[in-house]
Amino acid sequence: MPAAPAAPPVTLTLEGDRLGLAGRLTICRATTLEADLPLALAGSEGPLTIDLSRVEGMDTVGAWFVHRLLRDRPGSRLEGASADAERLIAEVAHADRPVRLRPDHVPFLERELGKLGAYVFEFFHTLSTSLAFIGLTLVAGWRALTQGRGVRWGAVTVQMEQTGVNALGIIGLMSFLIGIVLAQQGAVQLQQFGAEIFVINLVGRATFRELGILLTAIMVAGRSASAFAAQIGAMKLAEEVDAMRTIGIDPMEVLVLPRVIAMILMMPLLAFYASILSIVGGGLFAWLSLEIPPATFVQRLREVVPLTDFWIGMSKAPVFGALIAVIGCFQGFQVSGNAESVGQRTTLAVVQAIFVVIVLDAFFAVFYTAIGFK
Amino acid sequence: MRNREPIIRVQGLKNQFGAQVVHQGLDLDVMPGEILGVVGGSGSGKSVLLRSIIGLQQPAEGHVEVLGRAVTGNDATEDADLTRQWGVLFQGGALFSGMTVAENVQVPLREYFSLSDALMGEIASYKVAMVGLPPEAGPKYPSELSGGMKKRAALARALALDPQLLFLDEPTAGLDPIAAQGFDALIRTLKETMGLTVFLITHDLDTLYAICDRVAVIADRKIIAVDRIEALKQLDHPWVQEYFSGPRGRAAATAQGARRPESASSYEEA
Numbered sequence: 074m075p076a077a078p079a080a081p082p083v084t085l086t087l088e089g090d091r092l093g094l095a096g097r098l099t100i101c102r103a104t105t106l107e108a109d110l111p112l113a114l115a116g117s118e119g120p121l122t123i124d125l126s127r128v129e130g131m132d133t134v135g136a137w138f139v140h141r142l143l144r145d146r147p148g149s150r151l152e153g154a155s156a157d158a159e160r161l162i163a164e165v166a167h168a169d170r171p172v173r174l175r176p177d178h179v180p181f182l183e184r185e186l187g188k189l190g191a192y193v194f195e196f197f198h199t200l201s202t203s204l205a206f207i208g209l210t211l212v213a214g215w216r217a218l219t220q221g222r223g224v225r226w227g228a229v230t231v232q233m234e235q236t237g238v239n240a241l242g243i244i245g246l247m248s249f250l251i252g253i254v255l256a257q258q259g260a261v262q263l264q265q266f267g268a269e270i271f272v273i274n275l276v277g278r279a280t281f282r283e284l285g286i287l288l289t290a291i292m293v294a295g296r297s298a299s300a301f302a303a304q305i306g307a308m309k310l311a312e313e314v315d316a317m318r319t320i321g322i323d324p325m326e327v328l329v330l331p332r333v334i335a336m337i338l339m340m341p342l343l344a345f346y347a348s349i350l351s352i353v354g355g356g357l358f359a360w361l362s363l364e365i366p367p368a369t370f371v372q373r374l375r376e377v378v379p380l381t382d383f384w385i386g387m388s389k390a391p392v393f394g395a396l397i398a399v400i401g402c403f404q405g406f407q408v409s410g411n412a413e414s415v416g417q418r419t420t421l422a423v424v425q426a427i428f429v430v431i432v433l434d435a436f437f438a439v440f441y442t443a444i445g446f447k
Numbered sequence: 448m449r450n451r452e453p454i455i456r457v458q459g460l461k462n463q464f465g466a467q468v469v470h471q472g473l474d475l476d477v478m479p480g481e482i483l484g485v486v487g488g489s490g491s492g493k494s495v496l497l498r499s500i501i502g503l504q505q506p507a508e509g510h511v512e513v514l515g516r517a518v519t520g521n522d523a524t525e526d527a528d529l530t531r532q533w534g535v536l537f538q539g540g541a542l543f544s545g546m547t548v549a550e551n552v553q554v555p556l557r558e559y560f561s562l563s564d565a566l567m568g569e570i571a572s573y574k575v576a577m578v579g580l581p582p583e584a585g586p587k588y589p590s591e592l593s594g595g596m597k598k599r600a601a602l603a604r605a606l607a608l609d610p611q612l613l614f615l616d617e618p619t620a621g622l623d624p625i626a627a628q629g630f631d632a633l634i635r636t637l638k639e640t641m642g643l644t645v646f647l648i649t650h651d652l653d654t655l656y657a658i659c660d661r662v663a664v665i666a667d668r669k670i671i672a673v674d675r676i677e678a679l680k681q682l683d684h685p686w687v688q689e690y691f692s693g694p695r696g697r698a699a700a701t702a703q704g705a706r707r708p709e710s711a712s713s714y715e716e717a
Contacts, residue, residue: 100560100609107566132609133641137573157642164640168576174549174568174585410590411544 085113090120092142095127098135106138121146126153136161140169199407206403210333213325228331229338236297236332237339241346244292248347251288252276252354260363269363273370276355277378285348286386287434290393293336293343294426298401301332302422305405306415314406324406333398340394341387348386381446389437393430400426452515454479454612454644455500460509462495469495471668473509479611482638482645483673484655487665488686493648494538496665497616500646501535502526513612531559533612534605538620540597542589548575548600549585555607574603579633595626606637612644613637619651631657652691652699664690676700 083096083105092113098106123142128135140162143149151159179187217224259275305328308314314324352374359365404422408414453476460473469492477483487493498504500511502518511518514532521529542551552571556562562570575585578599589597598618605613618634619627635658638645649655655662655676663673666686672679680691690696 100556103560103562103566107563133573133577133606134570134609137569141569157640160640164577164636165573168573170572170576170582172549172572172575172580172582172585174571175547176586411588413545 083109085109087113087117090117091122091124093124093127094139095129097130098128098138099130099132100134103134103138106135110138110142119146120148120150122150122152124152125155125158128154128158131158131161133161133165136165140165144169202407203400203403206406207399209325210329210399210402213323213330214333216323217326217330222326224334225327225331228327229335232332232335233339235300236293236335237343240293240296240343243296244289244343244347245350247288247292248285248350249354251284252280252351252356253358255279255284255351256355256358257362260358269359270365270373272355272359272363273365273373274377276352276359277374278382280348280351280355281378281382281386283386283434283438285351286344286389286393287430289344289347290340290390290397290430290434291427293340293394294397294430295423297336298397298404298422298426299419301398301401302404302408302419303415305402306408306418309406309408310412310415329399329402332402333395336394336398337391338394340397341390344386344390385437385441385446389434392433396429396433397426400429451478453477454514455646456510456512457496457500458510458512460496460499460511461507462492462499462504463507468668470499470506470509473665473669475663475670475673477644477646479644480638480642481660482634482647482658484659484662485646485648485665486650486655486662486690491665492668493665494616497614497646497648501533501614502529527559531555531608532610533614534608534610535614536598536601536605536616536618538616540589540601542597542601542604544589547586547588548580548592548603551589551600552603552607554604559608570607571603574606575600577637578603578606579629595622595630598622598630602633606641609641610643612646615645615647615649617648617650619649619654624653627651627653628657634658652696653702656699656703 083094083098083102086093086095096102121142123139125131125139131139136158139151139158143151143162144166151162154162256272256276259272260269263269263271263275305314308328314328317324317327356367356370359370360367401422404418404425408418455475455477457473457475460470460475461468462470473496475496485493485496495504499506500513500518502511505519513529516525516529518529542548543554546554549568549571552574553567556567556570571585576582580596580599580603584592584596584600589600592600598621602615602618613634615634619630622630631654634645634647637643638658645658647654647659659676661673662676662679663670664679664682664684664687665671666684671684672682672687674682676691679687682688691700
């Protein structure tokens with residue numbers, strides 16, 4: 074707190090029923106006034122005569138203190154107040170109306186039960202609206218294909234650049250490092266059996282079948298689901314979405330569809346790219362540390378990784394992409410009210426997208442194993 | 448009677464965004480206790496001037512002094528000392544959206560003073576009542592308020608520290624005429640009771656006639672004139688002529704003549 078400018082401090086003197094105030098009655102002195110006033114008035118009762126003749130300056134806070142005295146001690150009167158001070162006190166007195174500051178207090182049990190109910194309601198509400206949202210997206214997709222202006226490919230390419238091309242650096246680096254870690258940790262265990270060569274099986278199969286796509290999906294969920302939610306949320310707050318509707322543009326068609334299509338197209342490409350870089354990382358480690366030359370690595374990779382692994386990975390990618398995009402856009406449309414809501418919805422978008430991706434990946438794993446792709 | 452040192456002094460201000468020069472050699476003095484209106488076409492740099500005065504915009508050249516102190520180049524303590532002398536009402540209100548109206552008003556109080564909760568509640572109540580908000584507005588969030596109520600709540604926050612100086616950026620824009628008239632009256636009353644100096648950016652001709660002591664005109668990247676409206680009307684500048692003598696300007700002048708014939712301004716008396 075900055076030091077208050079040096080001014081004579083406020084002083085209070087009580088003689089009989091005569092309260093003398095001197096100095097500056099301003100907000101800078103409010104702390105002193107609040108503490109000293111009850112002390113100075115201790116033991117005195119009944120109407121006061123408040124002498125303001127030695128007051129050097131007053132603002133509304135000072136006026137409020139004087140007004141409070143006049144109000145709480147009926148019959149009190151002012152003496153020596155300047156015209157400005159009187160006007161200020163009158164203005165404050167005029168504004169002394171009961172104003173509610175806080176929402177009504179609700180008892181603990183009722184409040185917590187209310188919260189629980191709100192959660193349950195919110196859960197089912199989100200479930201049904203998100204299903205409806207997926208339906209709306211499909212309808213918009215169908216309409217775009219069969220009638221109207223068709224898919225907005227300009228917007229799709231912009232989104233492909235933002236969600237795909239711009240993500241190449243970080244996803245590539247991450248996959249490369251994961252490949253090295255996978256090979257290195259696998260090698261430590263496999264060396265105990267003298268079976269380092271199986272590092273190639275480990276890296277190749279795990280990457281194409283699971284890790285390449287899963288880690289890419291998690292990264293994309295973090296990057297793009299949040300971006301979609303924040304972009305659409307901010308547009309919603311600024312009434313841009315409403316403006317589109319009034320012009321007759323369907324927000325599903327211009328905002329959601331291009332994002333979903335871009336993600337469906339980009340996710341397999343990103344997943345393939347990530348898998349390759351992961352293999353490169355693993356291969357580099359195998360070459361430098363296990364002395365398996367690249368030619369042998371590639372040769373062995375072709376022998377042990379079945380093509381079904383590749384197709385399993387690639388078949389999951391567009392599904393993950395579509396879901397991440399839909400969840401991001403859905404949460405964006407749920408934004409309402411204030412800036413805080415944008416933050417909440419963005420967080421929710423990322424959490425839900427990652428959660429859905431992992432749950433769905435588990436289903437895929439069980440399904441493909443069950444139908445015999447081992 | 449009044450201190451004739453200007454409360455705001457802007458000298459040789461130059462603001463530039465890339466190649467676009469917004470202000471060049473702009474000078475302006477605001478006297479204590481006056482309501483100064485600032486007018487100018489859209490994009491003439493009214494808001495940029497406001498931002499320069501309150502230190503949000505670092506000028507390319509020139510010097511800005513408020514209450515005798517430079518507004519840029521201070522350390523944090525000096526900045527805090529200066530900023531609590533003024534209140535700012537932004538165009539859109541700029542209320543903190545995660546807080547209720549009452550909490551918004553209490554933000555500056557909490558920042559600068561350690562008052563008891565009870566006193567802070569009382570201060571917030573009378574400020575809320577003073578700007579003409581209904582009693583049930585206190586616990587509401589900004590998103591639950593209408594445009595006019597948001598402006599009033601933002602004004603209550605701007606007035607929370609009883610500032611000497613009040614900056615208003617288009618206070619009546621977007622209000623219905625009755626609400627705008629009420630807002631004009633409110634600012635006038637507050638100025639008279641609290642002895643405020645008001646720096647007011649507006650497009651609203653009625654507001655200019657109703658409450659401004661002097662009007663500054665921004666055109667051609669500088670202040671081309673600062674004077675009473677009657678004197679400005681005589682000014683030979685195409686924009687000024689069109690502004691005050693166009694149909695809207697004449698209508699506002701006539702309305703004002705009918706409403707407040709005794710419009711002797713307190714600045715003129717000073």
